[in-house]
Amino acid sequence: MVELSMTQAQAPADRQTGKIVLRWVLYIVLVLFALFYLLPLFVMLTTSLKSLEEIRTGDLIALPREVTFAAWRTAWSEACTGIQCEGVRPFFWNSVLIALPAVAISTLLGAMNGYVVAQWSFRGANLFFSLMLFGCFIPFQVVLLPMARVLGLMGMAGTIPGLIFVHVIYGLGFTTLFFRNYYVSIPSELTKAAKVDGAGFFRIFWSIFLPLSLPIIVVTVIWQFTQIWNDFLFGVSFSQAGTQPVTVALNNIVNSTTGIKAYNVDMAAAIIAGLPTLLVYVIAGKYFVRGLTAGSVKG
Amino acid sequence: EPTAEVLHYWTSGGEAKSVAVLQKEFADKGGSWTDMPVAGGGGDAAMTALRARVLSGNAPTAVQLKGPAIQEWYEEGVLADITDVAEANNWEAVLPASIAGHMKCEGTWCAAPVNVHRVDWIWANAEVLSANGIEMPTTWDAFNAAAEKLQEAGIIPLAHGGQAWQDATIFEAVALGILGPEGYRKAFVELDKETLTSDAMIAVFDQMRIMRGFVDSNFSGRDWNLATSMVMNGEAAFQIMGDWAKGEFMAAGKVPGEDFLCASTPGEGFLYNVDSFAMFDVDGEDKKAGQQLLAELVVGQNFQKVFNLNKGSIPARTDVTLDEFDSCAHLSSEDMKASSEGGSLLPSYAHGMALRGAQAGAITDVVTAHFNSDMSSTDAVQMLADGIANSM
Amino acid sequence: MVGAGQIRDNQMIKWLEENTPKLVLAPSFIAVLIFVYGFIAWTAWVSLTRSRLLPKYEIEGFIQYERLFASPRWETAFGNLFVFGILFIVIAMVLGLALAILLDQNIRTEGAIRTIYLYPMALSMIVTGTAWKWILNPGLGLEAMVRGWGFEDFTFDWLVDPDRAIYTIVLAAIWQSSGFVMALFLAGLRSVDGEIIKAAQVDGIPTWRVYTAIIIPAMAPIFLSAFIVLSHLAVKSFDLVIALTGGGPGYATDLPATYMYAMAFSRGDIGQAASSAMIMMLVVFSIVVPYLYSELRSKDG
């Protein structure tokens, strides 16, 4: 573990103060960046706590004169997303049904792919990997129409499995990328030892590699969950009434061109829609652990 | 049992309530309505979804479609024929001819109109105008003069949001005023090359350049409703925007005629933006029945009234009583009748009524590029011609 | 005596075992072939047609590419891709790495700070763009605020300046994704063997050199991940532009992705969209492939 400073104590005073100063500078830098990142959230939060009246007349990025949670209530359960005026709440479940399986499947597949490419490489594995990577760049706008066709042919048009399928396909490149690039630095001796122990391909993956992958699983889950949860284009194109994800609802609240704009509700809805993702960040963040490979090999 | 899955992009509170009326009527007649709302980008997102749905063989039963897009979809062979309903309900008689024209595809009826938005409105803060002794302008020169006066008084003459479609909204109002209804039709409906490159068109861009001077420096990217707020707050005097802006004024408790003024933009003519429903070819008797019922209800008297009261627009039917409507709506309705007779009832290009997407887009590109740079008017006209040619 | 069937079974099992890695890759491989490369081929085909609202399949030649390169808007969008892409990738990479390193110094509140750095990803740009728009708007946001503190000459009007607006997109893009890059690097840092770092410390290597000479090189594969993710975001930035500037002022902040979307869906000009997509992919190809080549080759050696 690298530390800029060791534990504090009395000895050479100037050195110690130097370290304490350094530590302070470090914290100040971190906090300044935190402020930078928080600024828009601050604007959104304050706006969501204002009444529409105040927004129309007041300074947009000022603190609310009077705090009201009405917008939050509206966003959650009253805002209109069409003729239905039940807020974003009903759409949450769709998003969950799409995101959870899609994240799980794409992460697992990506982990296996990465594992093969990094640890069971064969002729052509790198080519496969390159093809996969390049696939990350295909613009979703162009896949929309042929994909719609394919989904139609497969009878999955407008269904949640259809959406899961799409998200898995276009998430694979990234999940494979993350895992492969993590697994290449894991000593190959581990695979060797497990082979000698009689473990097969899947056993080694499951018992040895998955437990070693916590940080990268976190990163992958964060990425995939965010991408899928926040996806709008696929969500709007491959859903139908009843399967629309929360982003479509959010969009419907926020994005009507000719309706009255209720910024406070918009902001509240956006924050609400982002909460599950935030939750994932907080929970997953715990597994950013260090030293998983410690003690495995010497060299 | 008639069923309908309706793809539309009316999702804001007022709009949603309006559509809910339709749903209720539909349900009262025994229909079951599945709502498929997709807002965003003035219907772009809905159109994206529509395309995917159509390609996947899972088209919605009814779709909010407007303008030439109806004909485009028809050409793809995916629209249903609702001539039966139209004839049974005598749409021909109750709809203005030019609006009816949008609803027909090669002679058959293929869509049902919901409302008429007027686009060429100019909104003003009554107090600011009277304080500065200014009347609602009726010519662009008058507008320019008023604006200069306001500018001297430290008031922003024109509240504007610098988004391409808002630029286009001003542009078409200016173009209608300067080119006149006939010139507008030639230029933006028929894409007549001569008109597009005429001196009058240069004058239109000149006026745009002048308008640019009346806009505050922070207009870029601003939402239209924030511009409306500026008018409401007295920060700015005028805004050129469709009649949905009225909703913002009303929502803030402002009274038309007292707190704010509405007038058509200088010049003759009426630019409309008509929302309509097109029916897609679907399998299943229930769905077909749903389409018929829906079409009938959409153009029905009651829905047309209730919906437009909510939405700020006016009914597409000319025979709906307007007692409950406000003064601006009355003005709009009268102007519509007049211009319908005078042949100056024209489709808004900025809102996708006049041209197909590619061409309308090409024009908007030039308009917004010109408005946001120091491009000369002649260059702009040249680019306009090139852009349209390139878009074909 | 073993039956012929059993031998066949055994051979089957052996074959299965030997080819498990390939079999595992097979579904992904097929999916990628169809849903990426098949669709790219489809796009290439469509880009040679006059498809409008819906795809058509009669080849018309390179007309769409001619149209594309005649379009001043595409020119802007294409140019912006490079300005935006390079700035965004470089800054986000450096910032992400720096934050990861800072956060790796045994920070007591690491969890909270990490979540703060990450959260921008969680919020949909549809709305966040509005907040940014206000913050960056000279009349409403930072400029007004700083002027309010008495610094009357402070100007920060990039958002409304056609020449500078693209940088505000860069700013917002960095705001949105640098946290993720940080997370990626953090995961990388955490996987570096602690013993090696100890060895370096004993070797008398100053902390910054430990990072630059030992840890960062050991994370080379993670850089590839970060690079691909950032390039992907750069190339596909769509929401961001739409939400923040809508491509404006004028179309000064248009990117190929927004151009393509506009063509495909607003304007019903699918052929045009396809041709722009092909050009975009060509660009990506010419940048990513050499990097990939060097990266993968060094791993084999």
Add this chain to the structure above:
Amino acid sequence: MAPILEINNLYKSYGSIEILKDINVSIEQGDFLVLVGPSGCGKSTLLNCIAGLEPISGGEVHIGGRDMTNVSPKDRDIAMVFQSYALYPTMTVAKNITFGMKVRGVDQATQEKKLAYVAQQLQIEQLLNRKPGHLSGGQRQRVAMGRALVRDPKLFLFDEPLSNLDAKLRVEMRTEIKSLHQRLGASMVYVTHDQIEAMTLATKIVVMKGGIIQQIGTPAEIYNHPANLFVADFMGSPAMNLIPAKARSDSAGTRIEIARKSGGPMVLTDRKNLSLPEDVIIGVRPENIADANAQSGSDSQEADCVIDIVEPAGADTYAVMELGGKHVTARLHAETTASPGVMQRLAFDLGKVSYFAPDTGLRLN
């Protein structure tokens, strides 16, 4: 019965570097083969090839009579201790050890019994719930051993399994391995740098150098009859003294003349019937040069030498002198009277010397 392990003409290259060249080894059921050779000579690589962990460039590997050349490691029925341990970092010690059994479907009770037994042998009972990262080097090595010892494979492969253990524990472990070998009749291939280990454990020693096998034989053969200078020099610690000499045969035997730093050459007479070329290198182990009064061999010949260095080492004292232009070490008694710079009478045991050709390095007697 077919040999348990048979390696025929095995070649192995990494890229263009040839690491193993034409390896031929065969061991019977119950054999204990020890691989020795200088660091980097290819011992670990050979084990890897036997285990099937590295693809080989040529040749064949048969295990238990079956051609295993293309069989995957997990089907070769081997257990291996890696030089670098290769512990599973996320598993506890107990799991590390039982993993192989679990994979093979050994029942829980047996697993626990074997684990308990092995943990006790390895003195790691109190560490069973730790992760490898929290162990000392020697403890890790013992876990690595444990992982192999709980198995019951056709063939054990050990790659320097005791290098990080203290002497006491190493002796115990050596005994344990030996008893495992004898009790189960297990077959083993064992890499070690410890000569005592090699000598006490092996039934057969393979000496390698630069990827080539130098000699295969029993410990005694290797120690007493090294096939060439390399083996002679390599085996035994301190190393065999290799002294250039002139040989002259006559009826009484062979006179061996060795140059001294000062004075005339030292002359020893080997009474065996040898036909040596004139230039030879005579190899004599330090323990075969002793204090004249202590040497009890029958073929002893005494001579006087000036001692340069005296190095006491517990039970013995090493004396270094210069003969034939080389430093020559003698192992004297701990109470020897030898002291630096002083002439000492030493006894050379000619029954135990080897003669080598200086040019080819090959053994001559």
Add this chain to the structure above:
Amino acid sequence: MAPILEINNLYKSYGSIEILKDINVSIEQGDFLVLVGPSGCGKSTLLNCIAGLEPISGGEVHIGGRDMTNVSPKDRDIAMVFQSYALYPTMTVAKNITFGMKVRGVDQATQEKKLAYVAQQLQIEQLLNRKPGHLSGGQRQRVAMGRALVRDPKLFLFDEPLSNLDAKLRVEMRTEIKSLHQRLGASMVYVTHDQIEAMTLATKIVVMKGGIIQQIGTPAEIYNHPANLFVADFMGSPAMNLIPAKARSDSAGTRIEIARKSGGPMVLTDRKNLSLPEDVIIGVRPENIADANAQSGSDSQEADCVIDIVEPAGADTYAVMELGGKHVTARLHAETTASPGVMQRLAFDLGKVSYFAPDTGLRLN
């Protein structure tokens, strides 16, 4: 002059487990301190604490007279060879070795000279452009050594630096380290399991057990006068025989009676003036039990024993018998006549025995 390294009352815990307890060590400039102890006793932990790589739970570490307790490793001016090597995986061997110098701003020419020298010493010249991943275990270990040897620090810390080298190379490296120590007067702390290494290199040996120092002394002190049973048992290989006995003092000296498997007890008489309790444990090293005819010590006493096992080991033959209920090993001459089950006359060197109290384990003489 202040000691180069002084450790006062050092404690170290991992969580609730106390690993090091009240360590006090001090070494002078030029001392060569060897740490020995069973695997897991805390040797590496102690080195880590000296290097500042692990926070300590209590006590102080002074290096070169300065309190370094809270100074970061990079400022302690030490060089260390890790038991697990810890090579920089992305750097070539050459870079691994020169990196520390480069960072210190040593000029290019010096770097190259030192690299060349060290590479030659370590016999890794042809590996300089390889990455660590492509090296054998012993080669890696040599690179790890190289990284330390090019430095010129106040203090060297070596953690089993030669464990994976072959005997020949190990002897060479040992010599190299010794000459480094003598040439530069460098101060070293050295962990090894190799007793010969400990004996030949150390100026001072620290024997540890379970995190507690058992004895500090010169090699001879440790070997000949172990402070307690543990040290006696631990140092020397094969280990010292520790035989329960009865002591009876009278005018002639002390009669030591040792039980035999059959027949009456064996009686030895120590003529030194000792005051021993009745129950003692007598410690005698194998080399101090010899063939009666070969033993030349002055305090020798002869006795007959039945040999159980005979184990030839090159230069010597070990004979194991049962005395006092323990297996007792004697180191006999390679040509001994001893054979299993046969009575043999052996000579015990009583001048070299140690006596311990069975209860406390402490030395009595």
